[in-house]
Amino acid sequence: MSKHNGDKAAAALLTLANDPPHTTWQSRGVQRLLDNNLIWAQSTTDTDPDFFSRLAHQQSPEYFWIGCADSRVPANQIVGLAPGEVFVQRNVGNQAHHSDLNCMACLEYAVTALGIKHVIVSGHYNCGAVRAAICMPQKTEALVNYWIQGIRDVRDEHTDELAQIRGLSARVDRLCELNVIRQVFNVASSPVVQAAWDRGAELAIHGFVYSVDTGLIKVCIVVRGCCEGLWVVVVVV
Ligand SMILES: [Zn+2]
Secondary structure, eight states: OOHHHHHHHHHHHHHHHHSOTTSSHHHHHHHHHHHHHHHHHHHHHHHOTTHHHHHHHOOOOSEEEEEEOOTTOOHHHHTTOOTTSEEEEEETTOOOOTTOHHHHHHHHIIIIISOOSEEEEEEETTOHHHHHHHHSOTTOOSHHHHHTHHHHHHHHHTHHHHHTSOSHHHHHHHHHHHHHHHHHHHHHTSHHHHHHHHTTOOOEEEEEEEOTTTOOEEEEEEEEEEETTEEEEEEEO
């Protein structure tokens, strides 16, 4: 960048910095978050004066949460965990593809660096991604159409069961459960988790489905290990 352009950029930044808050829709929208942040940081410090200094030095969560990106399903909030207690990766439809480097890198870090003991795949009923896997025309060009193919594969594996369920909403909700179960096995069969179990690590993979209507979680499956090619499964619904 030339000096002249650099001066122009600096001038633009200065103008933005001097722009008083609450004058544009952008600043109004974000200012509320900054105000909330001040209140939250102060009240947290009032309750626990060492909270931030403790977290600043180390995070040692016991849980890794793979959840849907849906704004109604915030991981910490719905299971009552504070910052520092759960490592989180969220994506559309709470999927754990082995080809998803983001999810697999988070899983690797969670298991090998953080030493978490529980991986939780959490879906939710009435999930838009799952509904799209049933209703969205496959010729749709949007990227989400590619992304939900894994859920379509689950749908196709359970065609007979889903066909017997009356009503689209009920079919979507059952596919939400089946998708979570599939993603749990994707996590369980990942090299990171298989190697951890080989080392004798205490590690369980849980499948949750959350109800946005009631705020309650249903446990669909827990996988605790793999022995001679057989899964050690606690519950399946
Ligand atoms: Zn969703």
